[in-house]
Amino acid sequence: MLDWTDRHYRYFARTMSANTLLYTEMVTTGAIIHGSGDYLAYNEEEHPIALQLGGSNPADLAHCAKLAAERGYDEVNINVGCPSDRVQNGRFGACLMAEPELVAESVDAMKQVVDIPVTVKTRIGIDDQDSYEFLTRFIGMVSAKGCTDFTIHARKAWLQGLSPKENREIPPLDYDRVYQLKRDFPQLNIGINGGITSLEQAKIHLQHVDGVMVGREAYQNPYILAQVDQQLFNSNAPVLSREDVIEKMVPYIEKHLQQGGRLNHITRHMIGLFQGLPGSRSWRRFLSENAHKQGAGIEVVRGAIDLMNANKPAVDPELER
Structure with missing residues (x-):
C-alpha cells in the first residue's frame, strides 16, 4: 500500500x-x-x-x-x-x-x-x-x-x-x-x-x-x-452517511491547508467515497481536475458534491411509488 x-x-x-x-x-x-x-x-x-x-x-x-x-x-x-x-x-x-x-x-x-x-x-x-x-x-x-x-x-x-x-x-x-x-x-x-x-x-x-x-x-x-x-465489533454507534464523513473531514482539511498543505494531498484518498453511486463520476472528475490547483480549498469539495447531486439521473416518480 x-x-x-x-x-x-x-x-x-x-x-x-x-x-x-x-x-x-x-x-x-x-x-x-x-x-x-x-x-x-x-x-x-x-x-x-x-x-x-x-x-x-x-x-x-x-x-x-x-x-x-x-x-x-x-x-x-x-x-x-x-x-x-x-x-x-x-x-x-x-x-x-x-x-x-x-x-x-x-x-x-x-x-x-x-x-x-x-x-x-x-x-x-x-x-x-x-x-x-x-x-x-x-x-x-x-x-x-x-x-x-x-x-x-x-x-x-x-x-x-x-x-x-x-x-x-x-x-x-x-x-x-x-x-x-x-x-x-x-x-x-x-x-x-x-x-x-x-x-x-x-x-x-x-x-x-x-x-x-x-x-x-x-x-x-x-x-x-x-x-x-456495527457489523464486526457489535457497536451501537450510528452509521455515518457519506456526507457525514465529508463533514467530519472538513476541520482536518482546513487545518492541513492552514499549515501550507495542498487540498489534493487529502482528497486523492477520498475519490472513491461514492463508488458505485449515481453521480460518482462527477465527484471523481471534479476533485481530480481542481483539487491540485494552487489555492484550492474546501469550496472544491463542496463544488464536487453539488455537481454530483446535479448529475444524478432523474428518478421517475412512478418508480418511487
Missing part, C-alpha cells in the same frame, strides 16, 4: 471506523534511520495503529521498533509479503520467506526491546516454494521466537516474472490453506488477506480465522469501513 495508506488516508478511514486496526504504508528501516523526513508521523486520532516495517537487519528492525513504541504505535509489523523488485533488492518483503531463521531472529530482537505486539504479514509461498510444508516451517520457526500474530495473504508471490500488480491478481487465492494453518496452529492469531471485497465475505472468513485484513477494497471503495464497527 505504498503511497496509499498515508496519514491522510488513515485519518479519513478513522472517521468511518473507530475499531479497525489501521496499518501504515510499508516504511523501510533505512528511511527511518537515515532519512531526512519524519517517517513515523501520524495523527493521534488514528489509534489503534500499526507501523509496517520493511527490513532484514535484526538490529535495525529492533531500533525502529523501539522508536515506534516510544512514539506510541500500538503494534509493529514486519512485511514479509511485498514482491516488488525494489523490495527484493533491499532484501526484504516476500523474499524473506526463504529465510525463516532471519525473520525469527528479527522478531526476537524486536521483542526484546518493546512491549507492544510484534507481528508478521506474509504470503502462503514464493515461486516454486509453495508447499504447505514450506509455509508451516516458516510459521513454526518464527512463532518459536515469540511472534503470535500472523496475517497471511492467501496467494503465493512470484518474485520473478510478475509485477506487484500481477502478484495481487494472478496467483490463485487459496483461503483453505490459511484455514488449515489456523487449525494446525490454534494457539496463534491468524488473519487472512487477499481478494476480500465485502463485510459479508469477512464474516465468512471469521468463522475460520481470527482476523481479516482488507487492502485495495478499503482504499478504492472506502465506505466499506462505515459499517465495520
Whole structure:
C-alpha cells in the first residue's frame, strides 16, 4: 500500500471506523534511520495503529521498533509479503520467506526491546516454494521466537516474472490453506488477506480465522469501513452517511491547508467515497481536475458534491411509488 495508506488516508478511514486496526504504508528501516523526513508521523486520532516495517537487519528492525513504541504505535509489523523488485533488492518483503531463521531472529530482537505486539504479514509461498510444508516451517520457526500474530495473504508471490500488480491478481487465492494453518496452529492469531471485497465475505472468513485484513477494497471503495464497527465489533454507534464523513473531514482539511498543505494531498484518498453511486463520476472528475490547483480549498469539495447531486439521473416518480 505504498503511497496509499498515508496519514491522510488513515485519518479519513478513522472517521468511518473507530475499531479497525489501521496499518501504515510499508516504511523501510533505512528511511527511518537515515532519512531526512519524519517517517513515523501520524495523527493521534488514528489509534489503534500499526507501523509496517520493511527490513532484514535484526538490529535495525529492533531500533525502529523501539522508536515506534516510544512514539506510541500500538503494534509493529514486519512485511514479509511485498514482491516488488525494489523490495527484493533491499532484501526484504516476500523474499524473506526463504529465510525463516532471519525473520525469527528479527522478531526476537524486536521483542526484546518493546512491549507492544510484534507481528508478521506474509504470503502462503514464493515461486516454486509453495508447499504447505514450506509455509508451516516458516510459521513454526518464527512463532518459536515469540511472534503470535500472523496475517497471511492467501496467494503465493512470484518474485520473478510478475509485477506487484500481477502478484495481487494472478496467483490463485487459496483461503483453505490459511484455514488449515489456523487449525494446525490454534494457539496463534491468524488473519487472512487477499481478494476480500465485502463485510459479508469477512464474516465468512471469521468463522475460520481470527482476523481479516482488507487492502485495495478499503482504499478504492472506502465506505466499506462505515459499517465495520456495527457489523464486526457489535457497536451501537450510528452509521455515518457519506456526507457525514465529508463533514467530519472538513476541520482536518482546513487545518492541513492552514499549515501550507495542498487540498489534493487529502482528497486523492477520498475519490472513491461514492463508488458505485449515481453521480460518482462527477465527484471523481471534479476533485481530480481542481483539487491540485494552487489555492484550492474546501469550496472544491463542496463544488464536487453539488455537481454530483446535479448529475444524478432523474428518478421517475412512478418508480418511487
